[in-house]
Every structure is written in C-alpha cells, then in structure tokens.
Amino acid sequence: MDKFTVISGIVTPLDRPNVDTDAIIPKQFLKSIHRTGFGPNLFDDWRYLDHGEPGKDNSRRPLNPDFVLNQSPYQDAVILLGRENFGCGSSREHAVWALLDYGFRVVIAPGFADIFFNNCFKNGVLPIVLDSVVVDRLFEAVAGSPGYTLRVDLPAQQITTPEQEIIGFEVDPFRKDCLIQGLDDIALTLQHADDIRRYEEARWLEVPWLFDK
Amino acid sequence: MSGKTLYDKLWDSHLVRQDDGGTALLYIDRHLVHEVTSPQAFEGLRLAGRRPWRSQSILAVPDHNVPTTDRAAGISDPVSRVQVETLDLNCSEFDITEFTMTDLRQGIVHVIGPEQGATLPGMTVVCGDSHTSTHGAFGALAFGIGTSEVEHVLATQCLIQKKSGNMQIRVDGRLAPGVSAKDVVLAIIGRIGTAGGTGFALEFGGQVIRDLSMEGRMTVCNMAIEAGARAGMIAVDDTTIAYLEGRPYAPGGEHWDQAVSAWAELHSDADAGFDRVITLDAGSLAPQVSWGTSPEMVTAIDAVVPDPDAESDPVKREGMRNALAYMDLQPGMAITDIRPDHVFIGSCTNARIEDLRAAAAVIRGRRVAAGIKQALVVPGSGLVKQQAEAEGLDRVFTEAGFEWREPGCSMCLAMNADRLEAGDRCASTSNRNFEGRQGQGGRTHLVSPAMAAAAAVAGHFTDVRQAGDT
Numbered sequence A: 001m002d003k004f005t006v007i008s009g010i011v012t013p014l015d016r017p018n019v020d021t022d023a024i025i026p027k028q029f030l031k032s033i034h035r036t037g038f039g040p041n042l043f044d045d046w047r048y049l050d051h052g053e054p055g056k057d058n059s060r061r062p063l064n065p066d067f068v069l070n071q072s073p074y075q076d077a078v079i080l081l082g083r084e085n086f087g088c089g090s091s092r093e094h095a096v097w098a099l100l101d102y103g104f105r106v107v108i109a110p111g112f113a114d115i116f117f118n119n120c121f122k123n124g125v126l127p128i129v130l131d132s133v134v135v136d137r138l139f140e141a142v143a144g145s146p147g148y149t150l151r152v153d154l155p156a157q158q159i160t161t162p163e164q165e166i167i168g169f170e171v172d173p174f175r176k177d178c179l180i181q182g183l184d185d186i187a188l189t190l191q192h193a194d195d196i197r198r199y200e201e202a203r204w205l206e207v208p209w210l211f212d213k
Numbered sequence B: 001m002s003g004k005t006l007y008d009k010l011w012d013s014h015l016v017r018q019d020d021g022g023t024a025l026l027y028i029d030r031h032l033v034h035e036v037t038s039p040q041a042f043e044g045l046r047l048a049g050r051r052p053w054r055s056q057s058i059l060a061v062p063d064h065n066v067p068t069t070d071r072a073a074g075i076s077d078p079v080s081r082v083q084v085e086t087l088d089l090n091c092s093e094f095d096i097t098e099f100t101m102t103d104l105r106q107g108i109v110h111v112i113g114p115e116q117g118a119t120l121p122g123m124t125v126v127c128g129d130s131h132t133s134t135h136g137a138f139g140a141l142a143f144g145i146g147t148s149e150v151e152h153v154l155a156t157q158c159l160i161q162k163k164s165g166n167m168q169i170r171v172d173g174r175l176a177p178g179v180s181a182k183d184v185v186l187a188i189i190g191r192i193g194t195a196g197g198t199g200f201a202l203e204f205g206g207q208v209i210r211d212l213s214m215e216g217r218m219t220v221c222n223m224a225i226e227a228g229a230r231a232g233m234i235a236v237d238d239t240t241i242a243y244l245e246g247r248p249y250a251p252g253g254e255h256w257d258q259a260v261s262a263w264a265e266l267h268s269d270a271d272a273g274f275d276r277v278i279t280l281d282a283g284s285l286a287p288q289v290s291w292g293t294s295p296e297m298v299t300a301i302d303a304v305v306p307d308p309d310a311e312s313d314p315v316k317r318e319g320m321r322n323a324l325a326y327m328d329l330q331p332g333m334a335i336t337d338i339r340p341d342h343v344f345i346g347s348c349t350n351a352r353i354e355d356l357r358a359a360a361a362v363i364r365g366r367r368v369a370a371g372i373k374q375a376l377v378v379p380g381s382g383l384v385k386q387q388a389e390a391e392g393l394d395r396v397f398t399e400a401g402f403e404w405r406e407p408g409c410s411m412c413l414a415m416n417a418d419r420l421e422a423g424d425r426c427a428s429t430s431n432r433n434f435e436g437r438q439g440q441g442g443r444t445h446l447v448s449p450a451m452a453a454a455a456a457v458a459g460h461f462t463d464v465r466q467a468g469d470t
C-alpha cells in the first residue's frame, strides 16, 4: 500500500448525495479478478454516453461532456468532494480501487457509508468527514474557481486552502498510523497469533459446536 | 450497572484483544465467500505465502455471475466464466467447501448459509458482500466486508474493528394480511433514511418482528445495510431454534442441547441501554413501493409520487429531482398508475420458499398482464427451487406467463445475462433501486413478492390487500 503523508491537488466536485458504489464502478467491471485497471471505468454510466463493457477500448467511447471528470481541469484531480452518505450500497472494494486507479487519494464528504470508509483505508485512500457547512463552503469555493486546490496533511490532520485557511479533521489513530507507514495490517494481526490461538482454545471449550463443521 | 444489548454480548464474546483507542481484534466464526469479491483476496494470500487460518470456517458458492438458464451449457460470457472458475480453483487449492454451480445446494450466498444451518446464533459471520447483514436474523453478528478484509479473515480468522453504537428499532402492532416483512423494512428505511443507521448495529424487535418467520426476519435484516447499518440483528427465540433443528450444518446430538441452552442468552437484557431507539407502529402499515433511486425514496401503495418542491433541504430536493427525472415520473402521480414492464421475483431479500409461496398465491389461476415484457422468478437456491417444484409453484408461475429459472443473484444486480434495457421499468423484490442497478438506464421499484406478483397480473402497481377483488 502506498504511504500517505501530504497530498496537494485539484478538487473535483461531485454534487449529489448518496453516491453509491454501483455508480462508482458498475457491476460489469466486477468480473475482473485483479485489483488494478478500474480507473477508466470509474463512474462509467455517468462518464460515457454509451454502455461500457470490460475489454472495450475506452479511449474510443463517446464522453458525456456534462460529467465533471470530463471537464477541464478535473481530469487531473486527486481530491474528490462529495455529499452525504458517500459510498453507500455494495461492499465492493472495486469502488476504492477505481478511485485510486484514476488518481484520487482523498475523498471529502459530510458522511460516508461504513464499508466504503473502511475499504478506503485499506488502499491508501483517505476519506475525510467534514461538517456539512464546511463542505457547502468548499463546493462554493470550487464553483467559484475551477482548479481550486487543497493541501491535505495527514500527520497534522489539517487541510489548507489556497487562502491559507486551515481546516482540521479527525482520523482514527490506528488507521492514521497504518496509512502514514503504509502498513500491512495482516502482518500486524499475525503478531498476535498466540492471542488468537488462546482465544480459540477457550472458545472451543465453551461453544464446541461452533467448531463441528 | 445497566445490562448488555445483544450486540454487546456478541461483540464481547468475540474479542480476541482490545487496544487503546478502541481498536479491537474480533474473532470470526463463519466466513462466506462468493466469486466476485474473493479472487483478489486469495491472490493476496498466495503472494504473501499464507494459507487460510481455518478453512473449515469457510463456505463458498458462486452466485453473482451464474446463468439462470440451463447450467449444463456452462457460462457463455468468458469474463464471468473465468471468475467462477477462479473460485473453484481457489477452493480446491485451499481446501474450502464450495457448492459449485451444478450442486443442488448452490444458490445466493445469503440464502444458502441459513438454509444449511451454517449461520448459527452467537456466531460472527462475515462475507465480502454488504447483505451479510441478513444472517443477523439468527442472533448472530453478521456484516459485510471489503476484499482486503476478506483476505485478512482468510489469513488470521480475525478482523480489526471498532465497536459501533447500539440502535434499537421496535416495530409494534400486527401486520395486516398482505403486508409483509419487506414492507416493514422499506418503511423503516423510508423513516430513518439510507444513512440513518450509519455507525450503528441495529437490533430489530417488537411484536411484529417476534411474529415474523425466520424468512421474514432475514428479509428485514437483509436490508439493514440499506438503512446504513453494516449489521442488523434479532434476538433468538423458539422460532429461531425450530428453524435450525436438523439442518446439515447445525449442531447435532449433545452439542445441539448445549447450544440451545446457550442461545437462550442471545437477547438484549431488559435494562440494556441503546444509543438510539426508533419505534414504528405497523398496525396501519400499507404495502410499500419505492419511487426513486435510493431505497429511502419509498411510499405507500395508496400514496402519490412526492413533490421535490415540498422538500426544504436543497441537497435532498435536488436528489429527488434527479431521481424523478431518471425514473421518468411526475410529482403527484398515483403510485397505482405506475406501469412496470418487467417483474423480477428473486434476490437474497425475497427468494426463499415463503416469498415464492406469497407470490404464487396472488398469481394462481391468473395471467401476466399484456404490458409486461418479461416476468422472472429466480429461486434463491437449488433447494428452494426443488421445494417450490414439489409444491407445484413452478407451474403456477409458468402457467401465468412467468419464466422459472435456476438460482442465483440474476437481475438483482444484472451481472449475468438477466438485465433491464435502458428505459425498462421493473417491479422487483430485490433491495437496491440505484441508477443502473438492474441494467444501465433501467428503472427499479422495490416491492414485496406479493406486490410484485399483483403488479405482474394487473400491469400496474396495485394494493395486494385488494388484489383479490380485481
């Protein structure tokens, strides 16, 4: 996993609530058995005018000019600004893989669905929850100056605006640490393998039927 | 000191260790696996030179990609085929029990777990699938996880978790005939919204829930995720125990008696504290129909499509406008004037035997209306299909003009060949009405099996409480 410390970049506004993971990466692309290559199909139904399928040459497909990712300068954005309940719906981690593959490393929203929120951290993407009033203000700032950039400093837990305003954010200390160090949490858990074995032995005595089949 | 909620009890009994800052290592008893969210996890395991910690805890099944037509022909889509074959290979390499595509026991992962008794009270159950909440109906802590977490559970039998809040949803009263578990859960989501349960574990209780069968309870817990909660659960009672007795994976002999007495503890204590409590009186509840592109956009069959202009929150108002444009509906239009051209009876929400019986009861002796282009019944598992056929339900459906298919996820998410075309409108017993969920440009109305059946016969949505009179 790529380490995450400080990231600066253009903010893409996606001004709708309840953006679900079906919209982030439609089902036909979930047939892949790999973790990469989803970027060109990120928001496929909204981004292209035709129907996408795996294996199709995306560079030849008609783009929807009304969709924000097809408008300059958002092709190069690294920060996505969303609304309430971002990432709701299916647990598909492919949604985060698609965002990451496209180049997004930060998603800012007033609220996230739990599974999506979790999946972000496992892939070096930082989801930031900000008060909806602050999010409203960011949407206005972006609308007022397309190409608006933010600097996100994870160690300091601060976002800096072009006007040098500083917005603090919360992040779970364990997850923060994993992101900053790019840690493999399976290896971390396996350091406690003895605890897991001890738990299993005690549990086996208590509820043996759970180990029948 | 106040008592514990069911969630507290399940959480505490699975705690392997607790770190400062609230992060915990939680032990996982049952790991269900399907073909879509597992290949990258197995690949990660292989690359790291790891093996599953406890293969025996895993039950795998292909369901999302499988064709619902003749299985003997295999899967014609090469990309889908590779994914299903990859699951087969991973399961044989890692010694995992799999119900393959041609196994009679194959079906939707959330249907077969309980059907086999592989989901038991007091367990932690996970699957790389958000509708894992279904299994909470058995007094289990069950929730969906991402693929990285699938790999984590494979490798360690544990998950790194933070505890959620406790939320109780109490449904009082008695349901009118024709009103089902699906209507109850849709009404709950309409009330609290799709983010209403975010950050909480939901416990459903109250007279209505107690009166539901296990299948109805599964329908309710299935859609906890549509209310934003990863886990939904219901206390164990005699209904739970009666359902489980004798199932292939349920404990037998002495272990059964031990288990049953231990399960008596699996309820919230009378003095348990909840962070949030919602109560709903279902006595006057009407059958529900979703009108928009989020499960919270739902209303009663005797209501009209709501008017965005009446919504004060600007973000919500815009969301409603987008939804109505996508759904091609006008504010003020009667729900009963909406005319679906497809009917889908299936999915992990509503493809169990009782669901098929409820739909068949409405259809028996009638015909699918002329305006319906396709009406599909996709049983939740091979065993559900077999049972339905033994009861003659397949003939009730086919004689009415429905297609009777092989089990799988099918048009719930349209990863296989079953899908809507742009502009198609579907009365669906599934759980998500997102844009494009059932096929790009397709329009989904979520309803109960009886309501889907009534719409199939009438050609428009109609109140199943009066369907007998039409």
Ligand code: SF4
Pocket: B063, B064, B108, B109, B110, B129, B131, B347, B348, B349, B408, B409, B412, B413, B430, B431
């Ligand atoms: S039936 Fe639908 S919701 Fe259920 S597991 Fe399959 S795709 Fe997911």
